Amino acid sequence: MSKVAVVFWSATGNTETMANCVAEGANGTIVPCSEMNAAKLAEFDAVAFGAPQWVLSSWRRASSSRCSLIWRVL
Secondary structure, X not given: OOOEEEEXXXXXXXXXXXXXXXXXXXXXXXEXXXXXXXXXXXXXXXXXXXXXXXXXXXXXXXXXXXXXXXXXXX
């Protein structure tokens, strides 16, 4: 069975709620964005990212965010 990480960032808790539902359905592990790094990423076979729409577009452009570093690794 694949090991799945559900990486999320949530300001209001709505995305966290959805991430928990995805993790439950995929039998995955919840990982807050601030806790994910390249070494931890290597432990998983699949990764699902969850964030508000306005954050997803910022991830692609940001250079200083920890999450943007993960985005570039993928």
